[in-house]
Amino acid sequence: MDILMLSNGKIAGNEHVMGFASEAIIEQVKRTGAKKWVLIPYAVIRSSHDDRVAMVQQTFDALGLDCQVTGLHQAKDPVAALKAADGILVSGGNTWVLNKTLHDLGLVGPIRKAVLDRGVPYIGWSAGTNIACPTIRTTNDMPIITGAVLPSLNLVPFQINPHYLEAKVEGHNGETRDERIQEFLEVNQHEPVIGIPEGTWLHLHNDQLSYHSANGKDLKLFSYGNEPLYYSEQQNIQFLMAHSC
Template sequence: MDIMLFSNGQLPGNTKPLEYGLDWIEGVVERTGVKKLVFIPYAVIRASHDDRTKMVQESLGRFGCEVVGIHQAEDPVKAIEEADGILVSGGNTWVLNKTLHDKGLIGPIRKAVLKQNKLYIGWSAGTNIGSPTIRTTNDMPIVTAAVLPSLNLIPFQINPHYIEASIDGHMGETRDERIEEFLLVNPHEIVVGIPEGTMLHVHDGHLHYYTANGKPLKLFRNQQEAEYFNADDDIQFLMEHSC
């Protein structure tokens, strides 16, 4: 099993999706031998799905991979079944999760990743849906969708694009305060904040943290002081969490 969950798709100065994490991806591609990847761009709102597919192909084509957009497939379920791996773009998590449910793709994706050991690479919204639910997304519910359960590839909640900051003059809640509210209502959950340029990788059940810029992940528990973990720290205990 290989599940790669990136906080975001690009860093400043990058021109291609996942450019900062291509070395990490290359190692997995070489080890697994994946060639055909199905790309799910449903979260993309302000750009063409075809254009985004082309951009991802340009990023991963250097490894000999073929990227096929699921939106172009006559049978999306068959496209997942025939692929060696699954790529899921960032964008709006609500739209993405609703579309996956509407098209009956939650079960097939879970089967492909958890039962057939197909590679899963997601970023931003594509990482949000790897959690049991999308309740810790930063995105606005721009569609009428009360569907919260998602792929449940990992047993804890993720907050991608995590930023530990207060904006001068901004009187709304900080990210930490929003996560604190979530945990007060859901005290048995945990939330992992992963900042820009970072990635969580599950390989054969073992969890590792990668960072392109040295930023640590931040672990939130209800009514406990948050903890920081770096790339070399053991975070396997997160995979043993149950709510």
């Protein structure tokens, strides 16, 4: 498998979506030879799915990659479209809408088969990274739909918190991100959570997990009963694949 899990889409001062991970995307395209990419846009709520496809096509074009992006929402038969795709992209937006739509359309199995069995490259950001986890329990998104589905693609055996942020808004008494993750750990004491700040990503390639940071920010590993630990992109994080901390 060749799975890129980005914290977010855009970062300040970077005009293209996924721009901060340009080198990783170029390498992945060259390594896999993937030309026909299908974008899963169901998380996108406040703009059109077609626009999101165009936005991602612009990134590929700007990187000088000879790749074509189509939207899975445009396919008459989404399962057939996934089978025909050389690569799968999953846009950010609302994780709840994305995950439920994948289940409603019967796409969880086909995506897992493509990525895990056929080795089709996967690039997700934000919600597209949340759904690579066993469940979406570490999303930051509001559960805007009544039919909540939590189990997800389970491409990696741990929970990721994308857009991870240590900041506290002065004077605000709502829970910090760390406090929310500590609540997760209290209830799920055997499941680590990996916070990845904006501008960073995880890469799972042939069972080897690595962390990458475009801005020097570290990954933050939360596990029950322990102080959180920071890992830089130089450090080995392969132990996370064993799903124990």
